[in-house]
Amino acid sequence: MVQDIFELPGPEGKALVGNLLDLSQDPLGFLTHCAREYGDIVPMRLGLTPTCLVTHPDLIEEILKDRDSFIKSRGFQALRTLLGEGLLTSEGESWFRQRRLVQPVFHQKLIASYATVMVEYTERMLTTWQDGETRNIHADMMRLTLNIVMKCLFNQNIDEGNAQAIAHALDVAMNWFESKRQQNFLIWEWFPRPENIRYRNAISQMDTTIYSIIEQRRTSGEDPGDLLSMLMQARDEDDGTGMSDRQLRDEVATLMLAGHETTANALTWTWMLLAQHPQVLAKLQTELQEVLD
Numbered sequence: 509m510v511q512d513i514f515e516l517p518g519p520e521g522k523a524l525v526g527n528l529l530d531l532s533q534d535p536l537g538f539l540t541h542c543a544r545e546y547g548d549i550v551p552m553r554l555g556l557t558p559t560c561l562v563t564h565p566d567l568i569e570e571i572l573k574d575r576d577s578f579i580k581s582r583g584f585q586a587l588r589t590l591l592g593e594g595l596l597t598s599e600g601e602s603w604f605r606q607r608r609l610v611q612p613v614f615h616q617k618l619i620a621s622y623a624t625v626m627v628e629y630t631e632r633m634l635t636t637w638q639d640g641e642t643r644n645i646h647a648d649m650m651r652l653t654l655n656i657v658m659k660c661l662f663n664q665n666i667d668e669g670n671a672q673a674i675a676h677a678l679d680v681a682m683n684w685f686e687s688k689r690q691q692n693f694l695i696w697e698w699f700p701r702p703e704n705i706r707y708r709n710a711i712s713q714m715d716t717t718i719y720s721i722i723e724q725r726r727t728s729g730e731d732p733g734d735l736l737s738m739l740m741q742a743r744d745e746d747d748g749t750g751m752s753d754r755q756l757r758d759e760v761a762t763l764m765l766a767g768h769e770t771t772a773n774a775l776t777w778t779w780m781l782l783a784q785h786p787q788v789l790a791k792l793q794t795e796l797q798e799v800l801d
């Protein structure tokens with residue numbers, strides 16, 4: 509079967525790098541072109557790694573259902589040095605158990621309560637904006653989503669000591685990760701280069717802060733109803749066990765990373781595209797007025 513897939517039509521690659529350059533120069537354009545040109549399953553090569561682009565929802569479902577053979581890409585594996593065995597980076601049975609434990613965090617009622625924080629923080633940000641000024645919208649969105657994540661996760665504001673330490677560590681780690689991505693994750697993170705040392709120091713600073721928040725919660729018994737307390741209270745349906753401190757740390761770091769930069773990027777692109785397409789902007793404004801007033 510694997511043999512057959514790689515005989516399907518796909519984009520021609522260069523000798524050593526395969527299709528890596530096409531993908532890194534224009535990821536969305538290249539993948540969209542492949543799906544349109546070659547069909548539901550497109551074989552390609554990223555460096556020396558044979559890879560497959562699967563775009564049909566039924567086929568994607570089939571892959572995702574096969575818990576044992578759905579393994580994470582090299583990028584996600586590299587992310588394990590930062591996120592450990594959190595939901596984004598774990599696989600198989602370990603992912604399944606954690607997923608069940610974390611499920612309450614995604615309950616609809618809780619999502620609605622995060623929405624209140626989102627609206628409040630956005631309104632607060634907007635009061636600092638002046639008509640006619642030029643702003644770095646991506647910096648604004650990064651700060652806004654980080655503020656929201658910190659509030660929902662730890663019930664803390666970004667300018668409070670702990671939150672700032674975590675945000676800084678995450679920033680260093682993400683810059684490191686981006687430079688590794690450009691090298692296709694082929695450079696070892698334990699090699700004593702200055703950037704690798706900075707990365708490891710950032711992780712240890714983040715760990716110290718997260719562990720101290722967990723410890724403080726355990727000793728005080730305080731329950732501010734945030735995501736961290738939900739995670740600390742979660743129990744496995746079968747054996748009644750909860751998460752270890754290490755698992756808590758991994759899930760907290762995962763939620764912080766997964767919920768912050770992704771959302772900021774999506775918002776920044778949204779504003780840019782809306783600015784370039786005034787008719788879509790007008791439609792959105794009408795809908796906001798009619799539906800949400």
Ligand code: HEM
Nearest residue numbers: 595596597603607762763764766767768770771772774775
């Ligand atoms: C526009 C914003 C977002 C985008 C584009 C995005 C994208 C993704 C993608 C592509 C995955 C699948 C990764 C994989 O396994 O291959 C994923 C997983 C995940 N995302 Fe997001 N995400 C966004 C927002 C968020 C937010 C706000 C949160 C939580 C605060 C979040 C938490 C997670 C978690 C926990 C997973 C792992 C789920 C699991 O495997 O069980 N994401 N996200």
